[in-house]
Amino acid sequence: MPQASPLSMKGPAEVAHGWMFAGFAVNVLLLGVMITQVYLYYGQYKNDKKWIKIFVAVLFCADCLNTGFDFAYLYRSLITYFGDAAFLEKADWLFATDPVITGLIASSVQLFFAWRVRVLTKTWVYPAVIGSFAIAGGVSSIVCAYEITRTPRFVDFQNFKAVVIVWLAAEALGDVIITALLVWYLVRAQRPFSMLMANGFQRSDMMVDRIIRITVQTGLLTMIVASLDLFFYLYDPTGTHLLFNFPLCKLYSNSLMSSLNSRRGWKYGGTGTGADSEGQIITTGGLNIRTQAISGNATKQADIITFESKTHPEVFVHVEQHELRDVSSPPATHNYDDRKRTLGSNASNKTLEEKWEQERHWGA
Numbered sequence: 001m002p003q004a005s006p007l008s009m010k011g012p013a014e015v016a017h018g019w020m021f022a023g024f025a026v027n028v029l030l031l032g033v034m035i036t037q038v039y040l041y042y043g044q045y046k047n048d049k050k051w052i053k054i055f056v057a058v059l060f061c062a063d064c065l066n067t068g069f070d071f072a073y074l075y076r077s078l079i080t081y082f083g084d085a086a087f088l089e090k091a092d093w094l095f096a097t098d099p100v101i102t103g104l105i106a107s108s109v110q111l112f113f114a115w116r117v118r119v120l121t122k123t124w125v126y127p128a129v130i131g132s133f134a135i136a137g138g139v140s141s142i143v144c145a146y147e148i149t150r151t152p153r154f155v156d157f158q159n160f161k162a163v164v165i166v167w168l169a170a171e172a173l174g175d176v177i178i179t180a181l182l183v184w185y186l187v188r189a190q191r192p193f194s195m196l197m198a199n200g201f202q203r204s205d206m207m208v209d210r211i212i213r214i215t216v217q218t219g220l221l222t223m224i225v226a227s228l229d230l231f232f233y234l235y236d237p238t239g240t241h242l243l244f245n246f247p248l249c250k251l252y253s254n255s256l257m258s259s260l261n262s263r264r265g266w267k268y269g270g271t272g273t274g275a276d277s278e279g280q281i282i283t284t285g286g287l288n289i290r291t292q293a294i295s296g297n298a299t300k301q302a303d304i305i306t307f308e309s310k311t312h313p314e315v316f317v318h319v320e321q322h323e324l325r326d327v328s329s330p331p332a333t334h335n336y337d338d339r340k341r342t343l344g345s346n347a348s349n350k351t352l353e354e355k356w357e358q359e360r361h362w363g364a
Contacts, residue, residue: 013088016154016239017077023246024070030250031067034060037257045260055112056260059105059253066101066249069094090152096145099167102249103141106171106222109252110134113178113219116259120185126177133174140167154239161234168230175223182219222251 038060042053073094081087114130144167147160157164225244232241 013078014238015089016242017074017088019239019241019243020246021074021078023243024074026243026247027067027070027250030247030254031063034063034250034254034257037254037261040261041257045263052260055108056257059108059256062101062105063250063253066098066105069097069101070246089154091148091154092152093149096148098246099141099148100145102245102252103138103144103167103171105249106141106226106252107134107138109256110137110171110174110178110219112256113182113259117178117181121181126181130174130177133170133177137167137170137174140164140170143167155237157233158237164233165230168226168233172223172226172230175219175226178219179223219255222248222255225251 038056041056073092076092076094077088111131111134114127114134117130118124118127140163144160144163147163148157151157151159225248229241229244229248232244
């Protein structure tokens with residue numbers, strides 16, 4: 001008895017559109033995060049260079065176009081052509097825009113990180129390697145979109161396997177190099193301050209913050225998702241890889257925006273001698289660790305630790321004053337001083353025994 005194929009056991013929409021819909025949901029969620037990050041960037045970093053602001057705007061517009069095209073394709077497939085199994089088996093030009101936009105966003109972000117590595121390492125070797133992988137991935141994504149228009153059936157996507165392999169493998173390898181270099185820089189920058197965190201909560205807070213920074217801002221997360229996308233494309237004939245492919249562009253853009261929004265004072269002084277780059281490592285507990293590297297004949301590091309606080313510490317001192325007064329008024333024949341006495345006052349030298357003796361004399 002012949003074994004049933006996994007494709008024959010699924011409905012026409014389950015082969016690709018089910019995973020596509022799940023990936024689109026993550027895409028929309030990450031677009032909301034991207035909107036927040038762009039808003040924070042333009043509100044906080046108004047003095048950034050003009051080309052960085054333009055780059056962020058172009059990246060944000062590309063993200064919005066990607067989400068719009070994906071939504072239009074799913075709406076046509078699941079609503080307009082509801083029940084049309086022949087239409088569900090094929091991809092159209094709206095679907096073909098996804099690899100193009102994803103590839104261009106990924107290559108642009110990797111080129112930006114290549115420039116960042118150039119600023120930090122002061123060498124062109126690593127940026128050249130990263131740039132070559134980024135360009136290869138971007139060109140391969142355009143070729144992949146062309147192949148989709150030539151071979152629109154989802155089950156036939158394996159026919160242009162070589163193009164997809166070059167596209168996703170180039171992006172993953174570029175992310176590996178970026179992650180390794182930036183993690184090395186972050187570890188080297190934070191190593192002098194690891195012994196300063198004596199409190200357990202502060203050490204845990206800093207550790208969690210470093211994990212988040214290394215995962216999101218260095219390309220580690222995008223590397224993992226791109227690798228999973230390639231793995232499921234090669235070993236699963238269904239559209240499982242679309243679950244990772246649809247949100248991939250948003251992961252790249254959010255990785256860039258997370259890196260930009262966490263700078264707080266990084267300065268890029270160009271390529272001349274003596275140009276300095278200043279980095280600031282910010283933990284969630286309000287501890288700022290600033291490192292400064294000055295290029296030239298020698299390397300000098302100036303480490304400054306500052307604590308950000310919105311309020312100033314205040315001390316309130318409350319002083320209480322107690323008074324001792326006689327309840328009964330003395331007879332007119334006695335010369336008694338009716339002035340207020342405070343506890344510990346030196347105005348009266350009478351002891352308690354003398355007062356008791358005087359009261360006993362008045363009672364007699």
